[in-house]
Amino acid sequence: xxxxxxxxxxxxxxxxxxxxxxxxxxxxxxxxxxxxxxxxxxxxxxxxxxxxxxxxxxxxxxxxxxxxxxxxxxxxxxxxxxxxxxxxxxxxxxxxxxxxxxxxxxxxxxxxxxxxxxxxxxxxxxxxxxxxxxxxxxxxxxxxxxxxxxxxxxxxxxxxxxxxxxxxxxxxxxxxxxxxxxxxxxxxxxxxxxxxxxxxxxxxxxxxxxxxxxxxxxxxxxxxxxxxxxxxxxxxxxxxxxxxxxxxxxxxxxxxxxxxxxxxxxxxxxxxxxxxxxxxxxxxxxxxxxxxxxxxxxxxxxxxxxxxxxxxxxxxxxxxxxxxxxxxxxxxxxxxxxxxxxxxxxxxxxxxxxxxxxxxxxxxxxxxxxxxxxxxxxxxxxxxxxxxxxxxxxxxxxxxxxxxxxxxxxxxxxxxxxxxxxxxxxxxxxxxxxxxxxxxxxxxxxxxxxxxxxxxxxxxxxxxxxxxx
Amino acid sequence: xxxxxxxxxxxxxxxxxxxxxxxxxxxxxxxxxxxxxxxxxxxxxxxxxxxxxxxxxxxxxxxxxxxxxxxxxxxxxxxxxxxxxxxxxxxxxxxxxxxxxxxxxxxxxxxxxxxxxxxxxx
Numbered sequence: 001x002x003x004x005x006x007x008x009x010x011x012x013x014x015x016x017x018x019x020x021x022x023x024x025x026x027x028x029x030x031x032x033x034x035x036x037x038x039x040x041x042x043x044x045x046x047x048x049x050x051x052x053x054x055x056x057x058x059x060x061x062x063x064x065x066x067x068x069x070x071x072x073x074x075x076x077x078x079x080x081x082x083x084x085x086x087x088x089x090x091x092x093x094x095x096x097x098x099x100x101x102x103x104x105x106x107x108x109x110x111x112x113x114x115x116x117x118x119x120x121x122x123x124x125x126x127x128x129x130x131x132x133x134x135x136x137x138x139x140x141x142x143x144x145x146x147x148x149x150x151x152x153x154x155x156x157x158x159x160x161x162x163x164x165x166x167x168x169x170x171x172x173x174x175x176x177x178x179x180x181x182x183x184x185x186x187x188x189x190x191x192x193x194x195x196x197x198x199x200x201x202x203x204x205x206x207x208x209x210x211x212x213x214x215x216x217x218x219x220x221x222x223x224x225x226x227x228x229x230x231x232x233x234x235x236x237x238x239x240x241x242x243x244x245x246x247x248x249x250x251x252x253x254x255x256x257x258x259x260x261x262x263x264x265x266x267x268x269x270x271x272x273x274x275x276x277x278x279x280x281x282x283x284x285x286x287x288x289x290x291x292x293x294x295x296x297x298x299x300x301x302x303x304x305x306x307x308x309x310x311x312x313x314x315x316x317x318x319x320x321x322x323x324x325x326x327x328x329x330x331x332x333x334x335x336x337x338x339x340x341x342x343x344x345x346x347x348x349x350x351x352x353x354x355x356x357x358x359x360x361x362x363x364x365x366x367x368x369x370x371x372x373x374x375x376x377x378x379x380x381x382x383x384x385x386x387x388x389x390x391x392x393x394x395x396x397x398x399x400x401x402x403x404x405x406x407x408x409x410x411x412x413x414x415x416x417x418x419x420x421x422x423x424x425x426x427x428x429x430x431x432x433x434x435x436x437x438x439x440x441x442x443x444x445x446x447x448x449x450x451x452x453x454x455x456x457x458x459x460x461x462x463x464x465x466x467x468x469x
Numbered sequence: 470x471x472x473x474x475x476x477x478x479x480x481x482x483x484x485x486x487x488x489x490x491x492x493x494x495x496x497x498x499x500x501x502x503x504x505x506x507x508x509x510x511x512x513x514x515x516x517x518x519x520x521x522x523x524x525x526x527x528x529x530x531x532x533x534x535x536x537x538x539x540x541x542x543x544x545x546x547x548x549x550x551x552x553x554x555x556x557x558x559x560x561x562x563x564x565x566x567x568x569x570x571x572x573x574x575x576x577x578x579x580x581x582x583x584x585x586x587x588x589x590x591x
Binding site for chain 2: 241242244245248249250251252253254255256257259260263281282285
């Protein structure tokens with residue numbers, strides 16, 4: 001089974017470009033921190049509860065010890081009063097030593113609970129009084145005043161003291177049981193809370209881990225797709241290079257031969273034929289280049305190879321120089337201001353400048369003005385001529401395979417005869433500009449003439465080759 | 470065998486090969502031709518020592534890149550300069566990437582080719 005990860009949830013948590021990843025990691029860390037804190041708190045509370053249980057057990061043990069010691073003392077007293085034999089007095093003497101220590105223990109153990117302090121003090125007074133009563137009767141018996149000693153016993157003061165001591169012991173024990181129950185209940189609550197926090201936070205972290213695994217897999221898958229795309233784009237580009245190479249080779253052979261024959265001094269009639277062959281060959285060469293570019297654009301984006309330090313003003317000036325040689329009748333003026341350098345594909349930029357200036361030379365009356373200006377982020381090229389492009393042509397001006405700037409069919413036919421390309425020049429210009437992340441717009445009116453305006457960011461955004469269809 | 474007037478033309482397109490041969494011979498050069506990198510390499514290994522090699526990059530059997538890689542390994546003919554002559558739009562970059570001494574992009578002006586040949590042969 002293939003798990004599908006909720007991409008919307010992922011995008012919400014991490015951002016489509018991962019920009020929220022630190023925030024989400026922060027939340028996960030906070031959850032983890034709460035989890036650790038909750039567990040430390042629970043453990044601390046458990047340790048405290050354990051100490052509380054021990055405390056209660058110690059108190060219960062001290063109470064039982066006190067009762068036992070008093071009973072031993074009582075038995076010892078009675079034995080001596082009945083027999084008058086001193087060995088019976090040993091347990092009483094032992095109890096006399098132990099009972100004060102036990103009472104001290106009880107006071108210490110009751111110190112944390114105000115409700116136990118008073119009863120424990122009463123217990124001390126009465127236990128001490130009971131011991132004193134026993135010591136008194138033993139003293140009377142020792143001095144032979146047995147009747148007086150028995151009279152003290154008969155008075156019942158000792159028994160009522162002992163009853164009171166037992167009552168207090170029961171009371172203190174119950175109070176300690178109540179405290180113990182409270183401690184148990186609180187511990188159970190802490191346990192429940194800790195379990196709840198652990199389950200919730202643990203589930204959250206587990207979910208996060210699963211999402212992270214999903215993201216990792218997603219990233220790997222996307223990288224694989226991008227690799228495949230790059231490979232496909234590379235294969236396509238190699239194919240176009242091969243086709244271009246194969247189509248240009250015969251044209252090169254024609255060109256070499258024609259030039260060679262021209263140098264041999266042909267007859268005037270032959271020279272005219274050679275010129276026609278040469279110009280046809282050159283036109284064919286341009287069209288092959290344009291067709292290849294069209295196919296490249298339609299297959300995705302025009303590939304560009306940007307180089308830092310490419311000068312737009314210099315490129316435009318070079319294109320203008322070439323056009324002046326071919327069209328000595330045209331006046332081409334180039335102006336530049338500001339920093340006109342950027343990271344662009346120099347070959348494509350030369351093609352752009354040559355196409356835009358060539359278009360102006362072909363269609364607009366002289367002079368042609370090319371203005372290059374650089375600002376902080378962009379470099380702008382404006383090519384202006386005095387011609388007009390009819391309004392109905394403007395919307396489709398940059399479409400491929402359209403020709404001429406005139407809306408009159410007869411004029412267009414005339415233009416077509418004089419045009420040497422496939423009507424791809426402006427389309428390729430736009431493709432080159434867009435491949436560099438820039439814009440190309442045209443403004444044309446009878447008053448202002450025609451201006452093509454190119455705005456190029458100094459550094460093109462990262463080129464993403466879309467999947468080929 | 471070495472002559473500063475001897476030029477080797479390596480191109481799989483026979484029309485180009487013969488056109489360039491005609492052009493160069495008309496200027497007094499001795500021209501050797503090869504249809505691919507392997508043929509060119511074989512001629513060099515047999516002792517041919519042209520003053521300059523005009524090299525197409527895209528050829529069957531052994532292309533220009535492979536040829537240069539092999540040629541540059543040789544102690545005897547590895548130093549012969551290379552002039553890349555190609556129809557590839559990025560010929561400048563391609564030529565630079567293989568360490569060629571110059572490049573001419575097809576279709577070229579005959580004058581430009583002859584100037585480059587004159588400058589590079591030694």
